[in-house]
Amino acid sequence: MVCGGSQTITIQPGDIISTGTPPGVGMGKKPQVWLKPGDITEATVEGIGTLRNTFVGDRH
Numbered sequence: 762m763v764c765g766g767s768q769t770i771t772i773q774p775g776d777i778i779s780t781g782t783p784p785g786v787g788m789g790k791k792p793q794v795w796l797k798p799g800d801i802t803e804a805t806v807e808g809i810g811t812l813r814n815t816f817v818g819d820r821h
Contacts, residue, residue: 778804778812 798818804809
């Protein structure tokens with residue numbers, strides 16, 4: 762999946778890739794969308810690889 766303008770930016774060594782959305786984005790959708798345990802987020806950089814994280818949930 763490619764988000765937003767990510768295809769228009771050249772990534773340089775030392776750049777930081779931040780994933781996620783501003784607070785409240787999931788709440789503003791109809792129906793509301795929330796990460797749940799088992800959901801996977803991925804960020805792929807061509808020629809480097811894919812960073813994959815699995816959401817495990819709240820620790821409370």
